Amino acid sequence: MSARVLYMSSLPDEQLWELVRQDDIEAFNTLYRKHWKQLYNAAYKRLQDKEACEELVQDLFVYLYGSRHQLEINQSLIGYLHSAVRNKVLNCLRQKATEQKHVHQAASTKEEAYHHVELSVEYNELAHALQFHVEQMPDRNREVYLLNREQHLSVSEVAQHLQRPVSTVEKQLKKAISYLRLHLQDYFALVLFFQTIG
Template identity: 30%
Template structure:
């Protein structure tokens, strides 16, 4: 059986072009949090950032036939996110406030592709640290990070209280936080996870 998590982006792109839903799910899993963090940095609004990322993956699936195997997938996804953020800002007519911070952000990262940024390395480090967590805590934290579930959804799925879920996530963050302190994006990621 094909192990999608071991495939590189180009191999996954080839499979997605053939409408392989499992390859698409792997890309979604691999890039959701990274892209969400970029959208959140630009928009400063969690709900808007989630909407942008939902649109990102809807767009990716709808355009999968036109993807080429040589595409830089991370750069392609980042470009879609950036364009969707600009569209959203335009729609909300809050250009003057947001475009200033967005222009500054884009200026700082002008010549960098997503691969040059540390978010992917941070996510790999985070995956490693999650794997080191004790059993129940690891399951809860994975549901929060990988499945993007709310405290309530996790509590219902595991038949435990919201308070227990919140405490386990908080404890996991305390264990992981020192290990990620070398990455510039970790405070934003941990803020998102603790919400």
């Protein structure tokens, strides 16, 4: 270690800073060696990220040297450095929180889109199954069911339209619904879901 390096190491921070302002690179290196570990440890307590903390401290010293002619420090140099590290840590934490929020929103949107597609597929399966089993019904039951459920006629209106007794229409509609419940029981939960949002 040279005599000048030893001499620099013995100087107080404020004197070293004045030399830095006069473009003394050795004075700057002395400040860096003297304080970087302490500043790194302070940042690491909050961030728990080795690479981020190293980059944060390096950026601070790069800024310090680049602004040496304009920067006015109205407190102790170490106090200024710790305040600067604290601000950088807070900015880093805010940025991470924002990134995590965006990741969460993207994941949520993707999950919702997947769920929507899944429901669409299941709904199409239900619609095809319903159509198939309606077509398999006895003609009279199917006729009553379609008039009541698709054309939205009341039981009495169906009876009048088909010229059948109301009691007969009621029995045929009940049989049609029971038939569908039996054959669509695998879709029961989905039927309930679409009834609640329909």
